[in-house]
Amino acid sequence: MRLPESQVAVLNAASATDERTIAQLAEATDQKPETVTGAVFDLRDEGLVSVTETAEESVELTDEGVEYADEGLPEVRLYRAALDVGDGDAVPMGQVIGASSLGGPQVDIALSNFARKGYGHIDSGELAPDADADPDADEEAAALAALDAGESVDADVLDQLESRKLVVRHERTIRAVTLTDEGVTALMEGVEAAETVDRLTPEMLTSGEWEDVEFTEYNVEADAPEARGGKKHILRQTADRVKDVLTGMGFAEMEGPHADADFWINDCLFMPQDHPARTHWDRFALDVPPMEDIPEDLIDNVRDAHLNGVGDDGDGYHSPWSEDFARAIALRGHTTSLSMRYLSGHEVGELEPPQRYFSVEKVYRNDTLDPTHLLEFYQIEGWVMAEDLSVRDLMGTFEEFYSHFGITDIQFKPHYNPYTEPSFELFGRHPETGELIEIGNSGMFREEVLRPLGVECDVMAWGLALERLLMLMYGFDDIRDVHGTLCDLDLLRETEVLK
């Protein structure tokens, strides 16, 4: 059997027949009493020793008690000095005190006990020692001397010493240890000391020494120094989640330019050129030359849709349409520009139904910058192309998508967009607060959008700000704390990750 060194020593010092106290074992093993106590408890837990506990009173001399034990009680010293000076006669007090070399409070102590214990009289400033008194028989002095020697004394005299604050009494538990039968057996079979270590070292692992060591115990509840690792931005985590859900639902990701011609951003979407959202104060036009390369047939088709509508009964907008405006370059106000590029067949070739595509990318709006609106934010955009889609398909798709974010009870509020019909604002039940909140905009692309692009089947689409989804899920008050150069690193560091 291998045990820590301290336990081995205690086991060897203990007896099966005689009780040994902790103090005795400490002396016998040359270890600190607290170490022995710890070892004894561990050994008891292993069943190798038994421990009996008795309450015991111990008496300890105070500093003052120790002094008197050495130098004698002040009243005794006063008595002896009086005898020396006056040779049995009364002598002036000052003379005696000087001879006794008592000082300070000891003088008062000496004087009050002198009379009480019958060492003599004090009268008119003179001290008269009683020649019959026997300082050697002073029981307080004897008791002090006995205590100093570790002997016990009578309880009455102990009370007197305690009242004079020369001793203090302690209640303490005395633990007495005896070997159990198992302990005896273990000792007979042989017990070896195991080493205790602070740190596990590579050498211990390679040498196999770890098998023989005991590890010192740490305070495992104490605080550890702060550790910090990197972490994906919370908005990226949210985007990843959205991408996971959408790819799982069969959507493929789109990619395309942030700076694009208004043709792709707005004209293909059947947004009239005099639409308020296309005015200069709503878009970020770039100070660059117009786009040259746009397929001419596409331009013709789109212009015709704007001016004359699509189909036998179609009407166009009663708004002017300028090719120059269409070619002007701006930052995209929505990623629907990507959808237009893909649907036109100019991005990944002509698309045959069915198709599902998505994007989670940045868009730019010349809106007011405030806690819930940014000039640039992430738009979730998705669309489904298939023959004969109905609004029920659209509803089913969104119910599925939002359910992955805990948003249920989706409501479809009929709405107007220039590029979709029917159109719906999407409302859903907030996962925490339960209130009905706007969660997106959706619809079936108009024929005026699809036919000029050469798409003959149906396409349904929807859009939603990723930041809005994030704020719903995390309850951030100010999106600027998270997104942009005014971000708060502590907030990012402390934000819970998305599970």
Next chain:
Amino acid sequence: MPVVDVQPDELRRLTGHEDKSDEEFKDDLFALGLEFEGVTDDGAFQLEFGPDRLDRLSVEGVARSLRYQYGDARGVSVPNTNDPDWTFVVDDDVPDERPYVTGAVVRGVDLDDAALDSLIQLQEKLHATMGRKRAKGAIGIHDLTMLKGDVLSENASGNSITYTGIEPDGDTFVALDSNDELTPAEVLEQHDTGRKYADLVSEYDRYPAIYDEIGLFSFPPVINGRRTEVSTDSRDLLVELTGTDQWTIDRMCNIICYALAARGATIEEVEVQYETGTVAKPDFEVETKHVSHDRIETVLGVELEMDEVIDLFERSGLDANAELAEETVYEVSIPPYRVDVLHPLDLVDDVGRAYGFNELEPRYPDVGTVGQRHERSRLEDAVRTSLVGLGFEDLLNFHMISEEENYERMDVEVGSDVPASEASGSSPEQRSGGVLGGGEPASITEPYSEDYTMLRTWVLPSLTMVLENNTHRAYPQDLAEIGHVAHRDDDENTRVAEARHVAAVLARHDATYEDAKARLAALCRDFDAELETPVTEHPSFIDGRTAAVVIDGEEVGVVGELHPKVIVDHDLELPVAAFEFDLSALA
């Protein structure tokens, strides 16, 4: 989105549902797509709705829609019109830029305060929406009794007014809210409303003007004369609209006429005498479009009976006649106040709304497709995962930035991305020897603020700004961003070269070149990319502690210790090691 203020008491009166509570109205309005946004000081509902049904821009239009919803009204309704007494003569001098006019005479109006407020609101809302802030169409409403028509020589019984154009200082009149005789040009300078709309006509050679026998009484699209001002005492009105598109002003006129007719007024036609011929206005012609039964069923995803469809049309304020051929097709009549029906599908939407879209059972479309991430997006994600594994805090900054932050505070010069030796050379893609971040800016013509005037050409300025704004936070601050950058490049179809850069900063009291390079090397190892770091110079970095990032033989970025002047300029008090390179190098 337009917002219209509607007094609930007016709604009760105009719908005839005197017992409806405010709450019931709110629910009914929500079902129509009008969202309750709040209450005005005098108790009116503020209702927001999509800018399609502009016929709902007043309480009269909202009440009409509710009456259809309640089933109190069905099908198309067209107000009766009386024969014309007034003629609008359009003469040769009319400004070419604003040649069109329309209008109506409205008799027997009962304008209490609420009705007058509603009329003024409708006028303003139509200006803001269809009228494109009066540029496309502007409305003038006049007290008819204050007008004295010119007697037309051919027709002794009729009256006329004349739409013409005059010199900016060619005449004077007293405008609304004014006491002074001013010329149109003076109105544009001195009158509040004049100043507000001056841009609309200031470029015109001749200003639009409308005359009666007494003289100039309207200066469209800017302001009316005070003489013909409408009050609660007015009983007969003359409505005139001028604009750049006949259809647009005709429809605006129709919406106003329908609103006044709903209050019991009688609409009287006017004749508009263009040089090309005379036309009667308002134009209450009912248009028709055709939509198949099959299409309605497909879009809604439900099967419907023909009677049911016709009923739904009528409850939407439309009329439908079924034409039974091989497939059932409805000929649908559309009332002249509708401005949103461009295509038969718009009628299907009306059927859906009347049916109740929320009555439809959602279903997951039964079509199979394969989902996948874009290659670029996967690469970006993989690099981000590696950076986070290296201990970097992943950041996300704006793409828009100021020139000061992008160039000046980083000590980088505009156009320095191409070295002098190659500036006239062939390939602008090659930045070899040029300064990373030194590309020409893709500038925003009309920025939101001076902080966002261009797209960033590189990412390190953003990261340095984050360090600057977080000096009160614990160090080390190891930050990374994979982000979009762009610079002007006229050879690109979009005139802007866009890319994604990988950038990182290590701000710590003992940061050195080695710290940055070690992490850069680790990143390259993850992507099996060969990294070389030949010495280079970059104005943002300390000379002798700066290297070009060369990955698989191509120079794609820079690594080094940020120059103390950049550090100090960003109020930082510790060294910063950094790198930035083009993401595609790890592809």
